[in-house]
Amino acid sequence: MNYKYIMPILILLMTIAGCENVSSKYPVGLKPHTVDSEQWNGEWSTDCSGEEAVGIEVLDKDKGIIRVVDTKAGPGDATKVCECYLLEAGDWIFANVLLQNEVEFYPVRIKNVEGRRIIVWFPDAGKFKRLVVDQKMLPGELHGQSISLGFLKPEQLELIMSGKEGVLFKWDEPTVLIRRGPAPVPRD
Numbered sequence: 001m002n003y004k005y006i007m008p009i010l011i012l013l014m015t016i017a018g019c020e021n022v023s024s025k026y027p028v029g030l031k032p033h034t035v036d037s038e039q040w041n042g043e044w045s046t047d048c049s050g051e052e053a054v055g056i057e058v059l060d061k062d063k064g065i066i067r068v069v070d071t072k073a074g075p076g077d078a079t080k081v082c083e084c085y086l087l088e089a090g091d092w093i094f095a096n097v098l099l100q101n102e103v104e105f106y107p108v109r110i111k112n113v114e115g116r117r118i119i120v121w122f123p124d125a126g127k128f129k130r131l132v133v134d135q136k137m138l139p140g141e142l143h144g145q146s147i148s149l150g151f152l153k154p155e156q157l158e159l160i161m162s163g164k165e166g167v168l169f170k171w172d173e174p175t176v177l178i179r180r181g182p183a184p185v186p187r188d
Contacts, residue, residue, distance in 0.1 A: 023146065027087050029087020053071045067084075094107050095107070107149075108123065114184075123170070
């Protein structure tokens, strides 16, 4: 299954369920990313058909907390709802996904482009494994094939963002969410 064409929440659920992934006991980033509700609230899809759509709702704009809901989920389907804690580090934004009934965050790198597109880059578990287990440059532990990061200090976040140890996110395989309906007017 090619995950570039499946909505991000289902990708995350599939990744968590059986493949290697990267999680963290603590949200990744240095400070909350202030969210413009107008640019985030609404329905988003990986294509314009809306077949696989998610709804995003800003819960706390100052703390950067959003809720992502599978709009096709049935009543009471709690596995298709998550909260994301958006944190900044440098000019990067990390969405730290917290699924219901989970105790760890699943960090991804994101970028919201003028309220029209959200680009999501998933971590490369193999590259994080090398830095956590083999080189011990990042705090964390190996659980099966998955990496659980510890608390990241500013210099460790800088290492992740710098590219000095390679690109740690699947840069060439982004998931792009496109806003359904009218987008907000860009501000100068």
